[in-house]
Every structure is written in structure tokens, then in C-alpha cells.
Amino acid sequence: MVTIVSPAPCLRCKIVVNCTNPNTISLLAALENVMKLYSIRPVMNLSTPTNISMYFTLYGILGVHTGIVRDANPVRVVSSCNLEIYTFPFDVQNCTFTFRSYIHHVSDIRIILGRKVEDILKRSISVLSTKGEWELMDIKSSKLKLSTFNQGESNPYDELCFYIVLRRRPTLYVVNLLIPSCFLITVDLFSFLLPPQNVDRSSFKMTLILGYSVFLLIVNDLLPVTGSTIPLINVFFAICLALMVASLLETILITNLLVGSSNFHPVPGWVRVLVLRFMGTLVWLPQKSREDKIILNPVAGDLKVCPLVTVERQVQKGEPGEMWAEAGNSALAELRKLGNELQSIRLQVAQHVDGNQISQDWMQVGYIIDRLLFGVYCIFITFSFIVILSIWSNSYNQ
Known part of the structure; x- marks a missing residue:
């Protein structure tokens, strides 16, 4: 063995x-x-050498080899990149493909661009099969030479980077997200035209809030859930819902002021200055000045009143006797009673006028707040449309 x-x-x-x-x-x-x-050599005896005969015929000289090795086998590369979704659905993404060797340096392998970037872009667009949500915009390239140090010696190696620019097609999201949301916001905006004292505006606004909440639940699957930042469209939806809730609370406040303002205390001084004076001027609802109106009865002007002083003097002199004294005393008593009744009537009228003024002040506060929120609504919708259109236009210009 x-x-x-x-x-x-x-x-x-x-x-x-x-x-x-x-x-x-x-x-x-x-x-x-x-x-x-x-x-193993095909021989019967391993000690016997093998004889190999070779010959060739030269048919032509094609050229001198340059050392370029072509590997034309297609390779499917599945890659991922971080998404910047702040401007969703009008976002433009930049994905990077990097090719380099971790073993061989420049002295062994040099990586060069085999085709022009323009040709690569045209070829990619012509054979692109996934024509769905994303659109290929541009392909750029750059070549870098990185160096590593080993025992004090620099060992550079080549690195070739391709930058792929992709743009999202926003039509689906505009039709399914932005336009319905804008419709609901517009309906809520025009609900401010409903008179709160005659129409139950709060029920209408509550129905809108419930509809908007259901809308957000339905379209939640269309919104991106991954990314480094919060999309601007999520902020837009949150502000829209917040404005709807604020308008509902403001409607409840207005209804309370219109119904029970007669039982409220007078408007505080800071509310009178802040709301009635400054905000009222800002929304073109200035505070009306109080006017003391005295209505004169023309019939009462022709009546003649007998002076009591003369009667008292006649009674004191004793001209008509005891009859005049009794008449004077009874007249004075009736007049005093009438004066007390007039005084009580005057106090009741003054209290009623003051109560009406307090109620009118609180109602004016409610109207000013209502118009102020209406103005904030208009400004927000206008600003949102301008921002959306500018971002959309900028995404197409890139």
C-alpha cells in the first residue's frame, strides 16, 4: 500500500x-x-515524453491588441436609493450607480466610460419597459480616482459613477389627492356665507369634517410612508383639517353669542380694544358709535301743566279754604307717586337699553371673529395654490 x-x-x-x-x-x-x-499526459509510460507537433497558416494581420477586455454579458443590477419626498408628488429623485474594484488598483484595472452618456440615455429610453409612475429624465457620469495608503504607499483605484435622474408622474396624485381636497376646502369656505342666526351651520361643517376624515383614510395608501422628510402634501392635509375644526369651533362660538349674549357680562376692556377696535378695523367691521336718541311726542308739547307752587301758595294764604288744602295735598301725593313710577320706568328702560348694547357688542365680537377666520381661510387657500403650482412648474423645468 x-x-x-x-x-x-x-x-x-x-x-x-x-x-x-x-x-x-x-x-x-x-x-x-x-x-x-x-x-495527466496520455502516455503508457509516465517517463516517456509526449511529442506535440504544431503548425499554423497566417491569413492576415488584423492589428495589435490594445489590452482591452470586453465583457458583453448583460448583468441585471437591482439597486435602491434614498427618496427625497418633501415635494411629493412633484419630486425629482437622483439615484447613483457606482462601479469600482475593491481588489485591483489602477496598475491592474482601469475603468473607463465605454459609451457617451447621451448614447446611454437614448438607448435606455428606447428600451425602457417600466413606463409607469417614474419617468427617466437624465443620466450623468463622473470618474473618480480614489487612493488608499498601505505602508506609506499610495494605491489608487478607479471609480465610475452614474447619476440617474428620475421624475415622478404626478397626474394620478393630483386627480386623487389634491383636487378632492381643494373641493372640500372650497365648500367649507363658502359655508361662511350661511347666516348663523338662521341656518344650522355647525351641522353642515360637522358633515364636512367627517367626509374629509373618510377621504384621508381612503387615500392613505397613496401617500409615501418612507423617506427622510415629511412630505409637504401631508402638512397641507393637516392644515386643511385644522382649519375645518377651527371653523366648526368658531361657528359654535358664534351661535352661543347670538343665542345667549343677552345674559353675558359686559365685554371686557381688552376684548373691546383687541377685537372691536383693531380686528374690526382690519376686517372692515368697525365698531359703531353709541347714539342717545330722544323721541319727542308732539302731542305732549301742547299740554299745559298747572304750577303746583301757585296752588301751595293759595292754600297757605287760605283764600279758598280747606277744600284747596285737601286738593293740594292729594295732588302732591299723586304727583309723587307718578314720579316714582316714572323713575322705575326710566330705570327699566335704561337697563333694557344697556342689555341690548351688551348683546350687540358680543354679537359684533362674533361677527368680527367669523370674518377674520374667513380671511385666514382665503389667504391659506391662495397661498397653497401658489406653492403647489410653483413646485409643479419647477419640477417640469428641471
Whole structure:
């Protein structure tokens, strides 16, 4: 029994051979199952050299080889990149493909651009099969030479980067997200034209809020859930919902002021200054000045009143006697009673006028707040439309 260790390619580099029949044929038969025999010379005796005869015919000289190796086998590369979704659905993404060797340096392998970037872009657009949500806009390239230091020696290697610019097609999201939201906001805006004292505006606004909440739940699957920032469209939806809730609370406040303002305390001074004076002027609802109106009865002007002083003097002089004294006393008592009644009537009228003035002040506060929120609504919708149109236009100009 002999143990052989061979440098030739084999399945097990250490084998045991039976030497009962020591010849070349027996050796090859023993090594057939454990060694790749194509590496062994096809001779009967391994000590005999193998003679190889070679000849060729030269048909032409094509040129001198430049050392370029072409590997034309297609490779499918699946890559991912971070999305900047702040301007969703009008976002433009930039994905990077980097090709380099981690083993071989510039002295071994040099990576160069095989085609022009314009040709790569045209070819990619012509054969692009995924024409769905994304649109290929541009392809750019750059070549870098990075260096690593090993024992004080610089070992540079090539790096080739491709920058792929993609743009999202926003039509689907504009039709399914922005336009319905703008419709609901516009309806809520025009609900301010409903008179709160005659129409139940709060029920109408509550229905709008419920409809908008259902709308957000339905379109939640269309909104992006991954990204480094919060999309601007999410902020837009949140502000729209906040304005709807604020308008509902303001409607409840207005209704409360219109119904129960007669039982409220007078308007505080800071509310009178802040709301009635400054905000009222801002929304073109200035505070009306109080006017004391005295209505004169023309019939009462022709009546003649008998002076009581004369009666008292006549009674004191004793001209008509006791009858005049009794008449004077009864007249004075009736007049005093009438004066007290007139005084109470005057107090009631003054209290009623003051109550009406307090109610009018609180109602004026409610109207000013209502118009102020209406103005904020108009400004927000106008600003939102301007921002959306500018971002949309900028995405197409890139």
C-alpha cells in the first residue's frame, strides 16, 4: 500500500493505491475515481515524453491588441436609493450607480466610460419597459480616482459613477389627492356665507369634517410612508383639517353669542380694544358709535301743566279754604307717586337699553371673529395654490 500526495487537480489530494500490479494502466484505473485525469499526459509510460507537433497558416494581420477586455454579458443590477419626498408628488429623485474594484488598483484595472452618456440615455429610453409612475429624465457620469495608503504607499483605484435622474408622474396624485381636497376646502369656505342666526351651520361643517376624515383614510395608501422628510402634501392635509375644526369651533362660538349674549357680562376692556377696535378695523367691521336718541311726542308739547307752587301758595294764604288744602295735598301725593313710577320706568328702560348694547357688542365680537377666520381661510387657500403650482412648474423645468 502506497500513499500518494499529488499536485494535480483531484477530489481528494491524499489517496491510497494498491501496488499489487505496478504498471501505468493499473495506476490510471486506481486514480480514475479520485483525480481529474485530463491533467495527466496520455502516455503508457509516465517517463516517456509526449511529442506535440504544431503548425499554423497566417491569413492576415488584423492589428495589435490594445489590452482591452470586453465583457458583453448583460448583468441585471437591482439597486435602491434614498427618496427625497418633501415635494411629493412633484419630486425629482437622483439615484447613483457606482462601479469600482475593491481588489485591483489602477496598475491592474482601469475603468473607463465605454459609451457617451447621451448614447446611454437614448438607448435606455428606447428600451425602457417600466413606463409607469417614474419617468427617466437624465443620466450623468463622473470618474473618480480614489487612493488608499498601505505602508506609506499610495494605491489608487478607479471609480465610475452614474447619476440617474428620475421624475415622478404626478397626474394620478393630483386627480386623487389634491383636487378632492381643494373641493372640500372650497365648500367649507363658502359655508361662511350661511347666516348663523338662521341656518344650522355647525351641522353642515360637522358633515364636512367627517367626509374629509373618510377621504384621508381612503387615500392613505397613496401617500409615501418612507423617506427622510415629511412630505409637504401631508402638512397641507393637516392644515386643511385644522382649519375645518377651527371653523366648526368658531361657528359654535358664534351661535352661543347670538343665542345667549343677552345674559353675558359686559365685554371686557381688552376684548373691546383687541377685537372691536383693531380686528374690526382690519376686517372692515368697525365698531359703531353709541347714539342717545330722544323721541319727542308732539302731542305732549301742547299740554299745559298747572304750577303746583301757585296752588301751595293759595292754600297757605287760605283764600279758598280747606277744600284747596285737601286738593293740594292729594295732588302732591299723586304727583309723587307718578314720579316714582316714572323713575322705575326710566330705570327699566335704561337697563333694557344697556342689555341690548351688551348683546350687540358680543354679537359684533362674533361677527368680527367669523370674518377674520374667513380671511385666514382665503389667504391659506391662495397661498397653497401658489406653492403647489410653483413646485409643479419647477419640477417640469428641471
